[in-house]
Amino acid sequence: MARGPKSQGSDSIDEMELVRRAAEDPAAFGELYARHVRQIYNYIYYRTGNHQDAEDLTARVFMRALRHVPTFEDKGVPFTAWLYRIAHNLVANWHRDRSRRPVVPLEKSVLSGGASEHPELEAIAHEEQDLLLAAIRRLPPERQELLILKFVERMSNAEIGKVMGRTEGAIKSLYHRTLNALRDEVRAIEREAKR
Amino acid sequence: MRWTPRQIEALLADVLVPVEPSETFLRRLQARLVTYRGKQALNPWMFIIVGATGVLMFFSFLGLLLRILVGWIGLLGILGLRREAKSNHEPTKA
Numbered sequence: 001m002a003r004g005p006k007s008q009g010s011d012s013i014d015e016m017e018l019v020r021r022a023a024e025d026p027a028a029f030g031e032l033y034a035r036h037v038r039q040i041y042n043y044i045y046y047r048t049g050n051h052q053d054a055e056d057l058t059a060r061v062f063m064r065a066l067r068h069v070p071t072f073e074d075k076g077v078p079f080t081a082w083l084y085r086i087a088h089n090l091v092a093n094w095h096r097d098r099s100r101r102p103v104v105p106l107e108k109s110v111l112s113g114g115a116s117e118h119p120e121l122e123a124i125a126h127e128e129q130d131l132l133l134a135a136i137r138r139l140p141p142e143r144q145e146l147l148i149l150k151f152v153e154r155m156s157n158a159e160i161g162k163v164m165g166r167t168e169g170a171i172k173s174l175y176h177r178t179l180n181a182l183r184d185e186v187r188a189i190e191r192e193a194k195r
Numbered sequence: 196m197r198w199t200p201r202q203i204e205a206l207l208a209d210v211l212v213p214v215e216p217s218e219t220f221l222r223r224l225q226a227r228l229v230t231y232r233g234k235q236a237l238n239p240w241m242f243i244i245v246g247a248t249g250v251l252m253f254f255s256f257l258g259l260l261l262r263i264l265v266g267w268i269g270l271l272g273i274l275g276l277r278r279e280a281k282s283n284h285e286p287t288k289a
Contacts, residue, residue: 026228026229029228030225030228030229033224033225033228034225037216037221037224038213038215038216041214041216042213042214045214046211051214051216051217054216055216055217055220055224058216058220058224059224059227062224062228063227063228063231066228066231125209128206129206129209129210132203132206132207132210133210136210136211147207147211148211151207151208151210151211151212152211152212152213153213176200179200179203179204180200182203183198183199183200183203186198186203187198
């Protein structure tokens with residue numbers, strides 16, 4: 001799988017050159033699409049919790065990016081950050097539109113499945129994973145974003161900082177606060193389940 | 196479970212794993228982007244077509260105006276001739 005930001009270091013100039021060319025050259029935009037579509041899809045998938053909406057919103061992100069790529073300005077922020085910003089806005093709209101409807105749980109397919117020699121242990125593990133996913137979905141959007149970038153995209157704090165428009169130190173601090181908040185949410189969910 | 200930060204991090208690493216979008220979706224989206232771009236590529240042609248249509252409509256309108264003008268002048272001419280013919284036939288009062 002293409003891991004954009006990890007490979008962007010030496011390719012960042014190429015990336016900006018591609019972005020400039022993408023305004024007129026379909027092949028250049030196609031290259032940008034191939035580089036980033038999986039990252040954006042993963043981000044949206046974990047924010048929405050299902051493949052169908054992830055596909056729909058990913059398509060919208062790239063259609064919007066295609067329309068606006070001629071207006072993209074190189075201000076030292078990676079192109080990925082711009083795409084994440086579009087994705088973030090579309091996901092926010094998606095959540096707003098669905099706020100009156102019940103929340104759809106994250107699909108089971110994301111969790112490791114299959115037959116096991118220890119079904120009881122696996123059931124416990126799944127329960128913990130479900131609990132954690134439920135807790136993640138209760139976090140504010142920016143903290144969810146941080147966790148997705150850190151664990152799914154395996155970005156460093158510096159890279160996350162570029163994407164989220166913060167310093168490395170601020171990301172480190174936010175990460176620790178997020179872990180604590182996550183623990184509190186897990187405990188709250190456990191308490192609610194016991195009632 | 197006590198849910199220490201380390202335990203949470205370990206669980207997060209298990210839960211938040213990359214997912215792979217379907218190949219069909221990726222291909223279809225790429226095709227949509229190319230088609231969209233294709234539509235954009237038509238823009239100069241659309242401009243030329245709209246321009247040419249505008250010019251044609253202008254000349255058609257001008258032609259119609261000229262016809263109406265000529266028709267109006269012709270009608271005035273006919274009326275003038277009739278009036279003249281009438282005045283020629285009327286007996287002059289002595």
